[in-house]
Amino acid sequence: MNSKPRIVEVRQNVLKHNDEVARALRQRFHNAGVFVVSLVSSPGAGKTAFLEKTLTRLKQRDLRPAALVGDLATDHDAARLARSQAPVKQITTGTLCHLEAAMIQQALEEWNLEELDFLFIENVGNLVCPSSYDLGENLRLVLLSVTEGEDKPLKYPTIFNTADVAVVTKIDLAEAVEFNWAQTNANLQAVRRDMPVIQVSAKTGQGMDEWMAFLASASRSADRTPRG
Amino acid sequence: MNSKPRIVEVRQNVLKHNDEVARALRQRFHNAGVFVVSLVSSPGAGKTAFLEKTLTRLKQRDLRPAALVGDLATDHDAARLARSQAPVKQITTGTLCHLEAAMIQQALEEWNLEELDFLFIENVGNLVCPSSYDLGENLRLVLLSVTEGEDKPLKYPTIFNTADVAVVTKIDLAEAVEFNWAQTNANLQAVRRDMPVIQVSAKTGQGMDEWMAFLASASRSADRTPRG
Secondary structure, three states: OOHHHHHHHHHHHHHHHHHHHHHHHHHHHHHHOOEEEEEEOOOOOOHHHHHHHHHHHHHHOOOOEEEEEEEOOOOHHHHHHHOOOOOEEEEEOOOOOOOOHHHHHHHOOOOOHHHOOEEEEEOOOOOOHHHHOOOOOOEEEEEEEHHHOOOHHHHOHHHHHOOOEEEEEOHHHOOOOOOOHHHHHHHHHHHOOOOOEEEOOOOOOOOHHHHHHHHHHHHHHHHHOOOO | OOHHHHHHHHHHHHHHHHHHHHHHHHHHHHHHOOEEEEEEOOOOOOHHHHHHHHHHHHHHOOOOEEEEEEEOOOOHHHHHHHOOOOOEEEEEOOOOOOOOHHHHHHHOOOOOHHHOOEEEEEOOOOOOHHHHOOOOOOEEEEEEEHHHOOOHHHHOHHHHHOOOEEEEEOHHHOOOOOOOHHHHHHHHHHHOOOOOEEEOOOOOOOOHHHHHHHHHHHHHHHHHOOOO
């Protein structure tokens, strides 16, 4: 296959370009004082339900969150998130299985970042493609539902390794699926040592206080960290 | 972005090459009288559990199944499937989010296809990447668990549109997650009209008889269909 080295070369150019755009975005976010969290997971892990609760809680505290949400097709997720009253924009990727920094840049064109405290970027549901694309975020959050099985961190090590925090979702179903927490946590720590892990249920609200406290603390420490 | 057209071109070459290898594989499978089913789904939808039960049931009927299983890392799935006593081989894809026909070709090198009745190919857990890669299979099966939400066919139309049959898994959890069967089926039919859909639980065995009957019927009609 002669085409192999050429793909690698093109891919590296794309990634290099993405890194440059992401770096500029990160600087812009910092200057505007907005804390940016990206969310990655497999399809159906519960990103949108978790994010809707998060947006609603932040709004209740008079904070100013917004969200960008990536999908191949449909704008269902944006409609669901908009119920929180936060500004939401859908990014439709067509056949592309991840978001890129340039898409974020473009989606933000009409927004004034100075008017935001938090920006959430919900990536396309995929445990592989999003891993190499920096979106300028402060925090990358990987979600894993109790129904997916304990082995996912070992099977998709790159995405878990590049995440800053893991959120185990649908914890209300833990018993029904005989979820093994100790095994899951061990697998998470095996691919990413000392990764903070929060167990939540968007349905019952369990763990959401802990998550909000984590988010507040992470955004405070970002304020003190110089970037460039 | 000047690199854009170049990526498309390279990708088309890769796909063209894949199609050629897949065509040769399909002919080989036909000549050997082996019926080939590929399985695609998001991570954690239950491909391996479903496949383990399928292999075991086929073995009980004195049929000769085998399986190839793709993963980025680990050989856990191959170890699980091997409990069925069927021949199983793991294909480790590294960072690649799908299997390609050439990987199947290589993995089959040491096997005598004449000694098999069924070959199952479990793709990497991903609802995007595998859609464009023909593996020479007779039947592409897409799995969707009740815990993933009813909207997945609309959000990942390409993979559902290229599938021949849908299997809804973890049906034992349907009540706990308030699964809406009518909505799911409507969404499946919207992207792929007249798609057969089978509801199963690998845990309780529900629906497995129906699946085995479907498989037997599909393999019989393949015998009568000339290919080339």
